[in-house]
Amino acid sequence: MxxxxxxxxxxxxxxxxxxxxxxxxxxxxxxxxxxxxxxxxxxxxxxxxxxxxxxxxGPVWWGRHPATVGINNLFNLLAVYLFAASGMKTRITAYIRHPQLTAVKTWAIGHLIVNGDLASFVLFGGLLAWAVAEVVLINRQTARPAPPAPASMGKEIGAVVGTLVVYGLIAWVHYWFGYPAFG
The missing domain is CATH 1.10.287 (Helix Hairpins)
Structure with missing residues (x-):
């Protein structure tokens, strides 16, 4: 089921x-x-x-290892930042056309690195494939918008602080559901 x-x-x-x-x-x-x-x-x-x-x-090809956990955590920290940057239109959004979809791709790749089982390949690989397809469709249907004006330093700092808070909440929820984010 x-x-x-x-x-x-x-x-x-x-x-x-x-x-x-x-x-x-x-x-x-x-x-x-x-x-x-x-x-x-x-x-x-x-x-x-x-x-x-x-x-x-299903089959498991590799398990958690401290190195893959660390890589996953870095990928996910970047993914959370990209979501924050998208909402706050920080400077990085002038260079990344689809920060939220890039965040999903980064998040999915991080989870694929740390989880070597079939269910993870289906879930995270499926979401990665969706994000790639979404980017391709958007790029075909809409012209690239003009880059946003540079964000204020306050927005940049707000995005970083927000990232750390949200990342901490995500780690806590992972522990609560039985999927430890560290170790």
């Missing part, structure tokens, strides 16, 4: 996110109701992926 939930969650996540790209007229016709629908589908997909991943068993 875990595999069914995991794959269903990935399909639902991908479909909800790509709907705007593959059927823009249909999505635009839904107006604000479409935003609510996508939000509900995304939340449902996260629940399906969580429960599916937890219960999916």
């Amino acid at each position: 875990g595999w069914v939930l995991l794959v269903a969650g990935l399909v639902l996540w991908t479909g909800a996110h790509l709907f705007k790209r593959v059927a823009p007229e249909a999505r635009a016709g839904m107006g604000d109701r479409g935003k609510l629908l996508v939000a509900v589908l995304v939340l449902a997909s996260v629940a399906l992926m969580y429960f599916g991943y937890r219960d999916a068993y």
